[in-house]
Amino acid sequence: MDMITEIVSSFFEALNLIFSGNSFVIDIAIRSIYISGFATILALSWGIPVAMLISFREFFGKNIIKWIFNISLGFPTVTLGLMLFLLFSRSGPLGIFGVLYTPTGIIIGQAILITPIMVSFSVSALESVNPEIRNLAKTLGASDFQASIAALIEGAKGVSLAIVGSFNRAVSELGIALMIGGNIRGFTRVLTTTIALETRRGEITQSIAIAIVLLFTIAGVNIVMSLIKRLWLR
Amino acid sequence: MNIKSNHLVLIFIILGGLTGGYYILSSLVTQETERTNLIVSTTTSIYDTGLLDVIEEDFEAKHAIDILFIPVGTGQAILHGQRGDSDLILVHAPIKEYDFLVEDYGVARKIIAYNFFIIIGSPDDPAGVKDGDIIDALKHIVYSGRRGESVWISRGDDSGTHTREKSLWKDAGFEVSSLVNEPWYLEAGAGMLSTLRLANEKGAYTLSDTGTFLKFNTGTPIELEILVDQTKELINVYSAIAVNPDFIEWVNFEGAIQFIEYLISEETQDLIANFGGDIFQQALFFPAVDLLKSGSGGNESQWIIDIAFLDGYECPPQYRVGQVQLYD
Numbered sequence: 001m002d003m004i005t006e007i008v009s010s011f012f013e014a015l016n017l018i019f020s021g022n023s024f025v026i027d028i029a030i031r032s033i034y035i036s037g038f039a040t041i042l043a044l045s046w047g048i049p050v051a052m053l054i055s056f057r058e059f060f061g062k063n064i065i066k067w068i069f070n071i072s073l074g075f076p077t078v079t080l081g082l083m084l085f086l087l088f089s090r091s092g093p094l095g096i097f098g099v100l101y102t103p104t105g106i107i108i109g110q111a112i113l114i115t116p117i118m119v120s121f122s123v124s125a126l127e128s129v130n131p132e133i134r135n136l137a138k139t140l141g142a143s144d145f146q147a148s149i150a151a152l153i154e155g156a157k158g159v160s161l162a163i164v165g166s167f168n169r170a171v172s173e174l175g176i177a178l179m180i181g182g183n184i185r186g187f188t189r190v191l192t193t194t195i196a197l198e199t200r201r202g203e204i205t206q207s208i209a210i211a212i213v214l215l216f217t218i219a220g221v222n223i224v225m226s227l228i229k230r231l232w233l234r
Numbered sequence: 235m236n237i238k239s240n241h242l243v244l245i246f247i248i249l250g251g252l253t254g255g256y257y258i259l260s261s262l263v264t265q266e267t268e269r270t271n272l273i274v275s276t277t278t279s280i281y282d283t284g285l286l287d288v289i290e291e292d293f294e295a296k297h298a299i300d301i302l303f304i305p306v307g308t309g310q311a312i313l314h315g316q317r318g319d320s321d322l323i324l325v326h327a328p329i330k331e332y333d334f335l336v337e338d339y340g341v342a343r344k345i346i347a348y349n350f351f352i353i354i355g356s357p358d359d360p361a362g363v364k365d366g367d368i369i370d371a372l373k374h375i376v377y378s379g380r381r382g383e384s385v386w387i388s389r390g391d392d393s394g395t396h397t398r399e400k401s402l403w404k405d406a407g408f409e410v411s412s413l414v415n416e417p418w419y420l421e422a423g424a425g426m427l428s429t430l431r432l433a434n435e436k437g438a439y440t441l442s443d444t445g446t447f448l449k450f451n452t453g454t455p456i457e458l459e460i461l462v463d464q465t466k467e468l469i470n471v472y473s474a475i476a477v478n479p480d481f482i483e484w485v486n487f488e489g490a491i492q493f494i495e496y497l498i499s500e501e502t503q504d505l506i507a508n509f510g511g512d513i514f515q516q517a518l519f520f521p522a523v524d525l526l527k528s529g530s531g532g533n534e535s536q537w538i539i540d541i542a543f544l545d546g547y548e549c550p551p552q553y554r555v556g557q558v559q560l561y562d
Contacts (some may be wrong), residue, residue: 090484091320100272100319101302182304187286197305200425201282202449 010208015210018216025210029217032190033178035103037221038169040109040118043166047118048159052201054119056134056148057124066123072116081144081179088180101182106190110178114166121165125158126151158231164225167217191217238447251401272358272489275304275311277394278425278471283518285509286324292505293496299489310392315339315475320483322490326472328542335544337484340475341547342557344494345526347446347506347519348471348538352400353462354430356437360384363439368467372406375439380419383420385438389429390415396469396497399441402467420490434458443470445510445518452514469534470544471522478555489518491557498560527562 014201017025024076066130088100099105129151137147152159174192175232183197192215241246267554276286281303284318290301304311304320308327314320316339325331328455333338352372354365361378363371378384388410389396398408420438422429426446433440434456452455462468474497481546496502510518525535526548556559 015535031554090482092317101304184302184304186288187302196284200427201284202427202446212461 006204007208010205011212011220013205014212014216018213025213026068027186028189028191028194029208029213031188032171032192033217033221035106036110036167039107039114039170040163040167042107042111043105043114043118044163046124047115047162051119051122051126051159051162052148052152054123055129056151067082067117068122069116069123073120075113075116077113077173077175078111079143079175080177081109081175081177084176085179086113100180103181103186103188104181107175107187110170110173111182113173114170117166117169120163121162122155124160125155125162128158129155139210160229161224164222165180167221171218171221172214236348238287250304269298269300270486270489272299272322272486272493273302273304273314273320274322274324274493275310275314276324277308277472277486278305279326279393279395279443279446280519282322283510285506285519285538288505288509289497289502292502294495297496299492299509301373301493304542307391308397309392312339314362315477316501318423318477318485321477321533322493323475323477324472324510325475326470327397328471328473328544330394330397330542331473331475334475336548340476341478341490341549341553341555342494342560343473343544343553344498344560345471345473345538345542345548346467346497347503347520348534348542349516349517349519351395351441351459351468351470352444352447353439353459353468354433354438354442354447355384355461356457357459358437361439364461366462368462368465369406371462372402372408376406376408376413378415382418384418385432385436386419386434387438387440388421389421389426390414391425393425393466395426395441395443396466398470404442434538448510448514448516448518463485466537466540468532468539469537470540472519473542476537479495480555481518491560494560500524 016064054062084105085100087094088097088105089095090098092102099108133154134147134151137150142150171190172192174196177183177188177190177193180197181190181193183193185190187196191210194210195207195214198204198210260388264511280286282305286303290303293299293301294306304314308330309324311320311323311325312330312334315323315334316337323334324346331343335343353368359441360383361374363373363374365375375384375386379386389398403413414421420432420436424432424433426442427450430442430447430450432438437457439461447460453487473493476483476487476494479485479487499510503523507517508521508522510516520534522538524530524539529535549561
């Protein structure tokens with residue numbers, strides 16, 4: 001079978017896997033979405049305040065902090081996975097929490113992985129917001145915090161790109177899911193670890209099919225986000 | 235910008251919903267874990283065949299234990315055991331297993347199954363190794379490689395297969411540390427299947443396990459064939475080792491022993507013997523327990539003793555920690 005027919009037939013197998021209600025693939029896709037979605041929410045919860053601090057405040061070392069976040073955009077997931085494995089391992093310093101080989105462990109790892117994306121993208125979005133907005137809000141009697149929220153809302157489009165980018169990176173990464181999750185069937189097996197496993201097993205068609213499911217997942221989440229943007233962030 | 239505060243509220247409701255959903259899902263998981271968990275780090279060559287999926291379903295139906303198989307290489311499986319991150323390891327590298335026992339990390343080792351490593355190469359066989367002795371075969375590959383006629387691909391990933399390859403080179407009188415510098419000796423640094431693909435591309439020789447090769451052979455048009463098979467030096471023995479509860483107090487030792495007892499039971503050994511026959515027209519693994527108990531099976535039980543016994547025992551008595559029922 002040549003490459004093209006292989007890809008085409010995998011595409012149809014992927015459609016078949018999704019629409020035949022094959023619970024194995026659906027389960028894995030749902031697990032991927034909730035793990036990476038939750039990681040994105042976690043990263044959002046600490047990433048946005050940090051981004052606001054960097055964008056709206058002047059302090060010593062600000063550029064160095066921005067620079068550190070920018071270079072950690074390219075941090076290899078396998079290395080981060082290994083470092084977290086040593087931390088979360090039962091003999092490691094955080095071993096007593098027992099998060100190794102659990103979905104929670106992957107969530108924490110992915111949240112750390114995508115924090116630089118969340119912060120860097122949000123900072124560049126917030127810095128491009130006209131500073132007059134904050135000044136205007138303050139002249140209208142807003143507190144400093146309220147003025148920052150006003151600027152955050154103004155930069156919401158850029159921040160939504162940070163959210164989408166973070167989710168995409170989380171859902172498509174392999175190293176952390178493999179090292180921290182362990183690729184346990186029915187428990188920590190996500191789309192990317194399934195692709196790695198099926199490729200190693202020689203099930204190429206299956207592997208391409210699941211890659212297509214992954215792309216559909218990312219596309220779906222992106223469509224939902226752009227709908228949100230269209231409806232509420234005009 | 236006409237975003238209203240109620241839209242923000244809506245976003246927070248969505249976020250809240252996702253959070254709630256996560257907790258509901260995770261509580262479902264916790265309900266399941268009223269059964270105890272047994273974490274088993276296993277070599278990929280046995281996991282990737284799908285045998286362990288069958289074993290997992292069968293075992294979980296019979297016991298109140300959930301098995302979590304972590305598919306990694308033998309090297310990493312041993313690391314998991316040493317750090318107390320798994321309760322039991324399934325591996326195939328007797329030399330490393332010996333250290334694992336001696337360093338007090340592992341106890342109650344039990345040989346479960348075996349098959350054979352094979353030397354794979356292109357049918358024109360430039361080094362002329364077909365059906366010969368393995369040590370001679372390796373020597374011929376070196377000489378023909380140095381003449382620029384053959385290529386050898388090594389796994390180069392510290393897996394069980396790679397460990398065996400290194401000890402075979404040593405038996406043939408070569409140092410791997412110097413071989414790696416020669417142009418005909420390539421390290422794939424990858425799993426068995428990727429290594430076979432690379433060997434197929436280059437028409438090279440390599441060492442493979444039988445299961446992966448059969449699978450590769452049925453899936454893709456392939457130009458490689460088995461050249462050396464079924465000799466003593468190529469026997470590939472899989473064992474289960476429990477992590478020592480005296481050394482690492484949190485391991486599920488009871489579960490590990492139950493799983494070993496299950497693996498060596500007659501039904502499971504039959505299950506292993508019959509696995510894969512319908513797809514490959516031949517067994518991927520041969521059960522080892524009965525063979526060793528009765529000493530039957532001609533050469534092969536002696537080969538297992540020669541290659542995979544440690545100090546003359548399947549598990550030296552001081553590492554049996556009172557689990558005598560495993561060694562009747």
